[in-house]
Amino acid sequence: MTYIEFLDVYGGRLIDGTIVTIYQFFLATFVAVVAALTFGLMRLARSPVLRAVAVAYIEFFRGTSLLVQLFWIFFVLPLFGITLDKFTAGFLAVGLNMGAYGAELVRGAVLAVPKGQWEAALALNMAPHNRMRRIILPQAFIIMLPPWGNLIIEILKGTALVALIAVADLMFEVRQINITTFLSAEAFGTAIVIYYVIARFFVTPGMRGLERLMNRRIGKV
Amino acid sequence: MTENMESYPLSLEGDGIPMVRFQNVTKRYGSLVVLNQLDIDVSAGEMVTIIGPSGSGKTTVLRMLMTLETIDDGVIYVEGEPLTHMERNGRLVPASSAHLRRMRSKIGMCFQHFNLFPHMTALGNCMEGPVQVLGLSRKEAEERSLELLDMVGMIEKRDQHPSRLSGGQQQRVAIARALAMRPKVMLFDEVTSALDPEVISEVTSVIKHLVDTHNLTMLMVTHQMGFAKEISDRVCFFFDGAIEEQGAPTKLFENPERERTQQFLNAVLHAN
Ligand SMILES: Nc1ncnc2c1ncn2[C@@H]1O[C@H](COP(=O)(O)OP(=O)(O)O)[C@@H](O)[C@H]1O
Numbered sequence: 269m270t271y272i273e274f275l276d277v278y279g280g281r282l283i284d285g286t287i288v289t290i291y292q293f294f295l296a297t298f299v300a301v302v303a304a305l306t307f308g309l310m311r312l313a314r315s316p317v318l319r320a321v322a323v324a325y326i327e328f329f330r331g332t333s334l335l336v337q338l339f340w341i342f343f344v345l346p347l348f349g350i351t352l353d354k355f356t357a358g359f360l361a362v363g364l365n366m367g368a369y370g371a372e373l374v375r376g377a378v379l380a381v382p383k384g385q386w387e388a389a390l391a392l393n394m395a396p397h398n399r400m401r402r403i404i405l406p407q408a409f410i411i412m413l414p415p416w417g418n419l420i421i422e423i424l425k426g427t428a429l430v431a432l433i434a435v436a437d438l439m440f441e442v443r444q445i446n447i448t449t450f451l452s453a454e455a456f457g458t459a460i461v462i463y464y465v466i467a468r469f470f471v472t473p474g475m476r477g478l479e480r481l482m483n484r485r486i487g488k489v
Numbered sequence: 490m491t492e493n494m495e496s497y498p499l500s501l502e503g504d505g506i507p508m509v510r511f512q513n514v515t516k517r518y519g520s521l522v523v524l525n526q527l528d529i530d531v532s533a534g535e536m537v538t539i540i541g542p543s544g545s546g547k548t549t550v551l552r553m554l555m556t557l558e559t560i561d562d563g564v565i566y567v568e569g570e571p572l573t574h575m576e577r578n579g580r581l582v583p584a585s586s587a588h589l590r591r592m593r594s595k596i597g598m599c600f601q602h603f604n605l606f607p608h609m610t611a612l613g614n615c616m617e618g619p620v621q622v623l624g625l626s627r628k629e630a631e632e633r634s635l636e637l638l639d640m641v642g643m644i645e646k647r648d649q650h651p652s653r654l655s656g657g658q659q660q661r662v663a664i665a666r667a668l669a670m671r672p673k674v675m676l677f678d679e680v681t682s683a684l685d686p687e688v689i690s691e692v693t694s695v696i697k698h699l700v701d702t703h704n705l706t707m708l709m710v711t712h713q714m715g716f717a718k719e720i721s722d723r724v725c726f727f728f729d730g731a732i733e734e735q736g737a738p739t740k741l742f743e744n745p746e747r748e749r750t751q752q753f754l755n756a757v758l759h760a761n
Pocket residue numbers: 518521523541542543544545546547548549550
């Protein structure tokens with residue numbers, strides 16, 4: 269079987285798998301961003317209870333393996349009465365895991381905004397929530413965009429694990445094709461190329477574009 | 490708060506109460522006493538300049554008045570009301586955040602490094618406070634801001650972000666931004682120290698214009714002795730967290746009584 273014939277026969281399944289991977293990637297990124305903002309800001313809160321909750325979340329999801337977390341959410345949570353379908357469990361696990369790293373990026377970026385900005389906002393008598401929303405977060409956003417670019421690539425790569433709870437993503441399809449045809453080089457080789465193309469030609473330029481856009485909006489070129 | 494608050498009045502009464510009073514104000518960082526039982530009154534409409542060696546506590550005075558620093562002992566009164574304290578059951582207790590916000594609205598501050606918001610235009614910087622804090626409509630805030638930007642000579646640059654402005658231009662926008670809140674007391678902390686010599690006068694002339702045309706109370710820290718002499722009603726020479734000598738500018742600059750004042754002025758004049 270030539271590679272062209274391989275693509276002819278299995279191309280459809282590879283495309284279906286890629287589409288599921290892209291869905292998983294977008295949803296996991298969304299979960300990661302929401303979790304990162306929530307827990308990153310809680311980590312900076314004045315209330316010790318909020319801070320403790322955030323630390324617990326960050327420690328748990330950074331300190332244990334993504335694969336174990338995925339299995340936990342899919343196989344163990346049902347024992348506590350929370351049953352999620354595999355698609356949801358997949359992006360939720362990846363998103364929550366990466367959100368823990370993102371929370372540290374949010375926290376670091378907020379702390380990296382110069383102290384003078386907080387003071388100028390206070391001198392204008394701005395209320396704490398307005399200071400954060402109007403002055404600090406927009407600047408923190410620009411500071412954390414570059415590291416988020418890396419994290420988002422990690423999210424894409426992380427979604428490959430959802431194949432292990434039988435979500436029919438690209439990795440799942442490729443494994444199925446490999447098992448039935450033993451065309452390992454073709455199957456896994458194609459998968460590597462597809463992951464690389466998504467990361468290199470879509471995610472990275474997208475993040476760069478966002479960085480440029482945000483920098484233009486603050487008058488820097 | 491380490492001492493008995495009962496020796497302080499709950500508020501100042503009567504005619505001629507000062508716009509700002511520091512009564513017995515002490516500030517410490519650990520064991521370092523930065524301000525030592527400072528007493529100072531500033532009348533409404535008065536322009537008081539603070540000079541003194543680096544580290545003598547000049548910035549700390551302004552930052553405490555802006556509520557950027559806590560106060561360890563003593564009471565600051567603004568328009569007769571305690572700034573960071575309030576009355577409860579006939580005693581002074583630490584102020585609530587509502588009290589602080591009300592008091593803070595009387596005061597505006599300009600910083601050595603401008604601290605403009607980099608993600609907003611010059612106009613956006615000026616409108617931010619009026620819209621978000623005073624609740625003005627965008628139209629009203631814009632009118633007010635444009636008027637002030639015009640006054641500081643920055644109207645053509647209203648749509649520029651701070652990164653596109655020179656230091657002198659940024660500082661003028663920062664002055665307009667503070668004035669847009671209509672404070673009663675303006676604080677200037679070495680607003681020309683970060684500027685290139687040739688643009689210092691753009692900023693000092695704006696301040697001079699303010700002194701001539703507005704009835705603002707001003708406290709200014711500066712190393713520009715000529716400027717201080719020209720526009721101040723009173724000059725305070727700080728040394729080691731206390732006022733070593735104060736008086737009318739002609740008196741203090743031409744006829745200083747204290748040896749430390751003389752030494753400081755000699756050193757500064759020779760440096761220039
Ligand atoms: N946050 C701080 N922590 C510790 N020491 C401080 C802090 N801020 C100021 N100081 C000290 O307080 C003293 C007075 O500082 P400052 O008011 O800035 O002096 P000036 O403005 O007259 O140069 C200095 O010795 C300075 O090192």
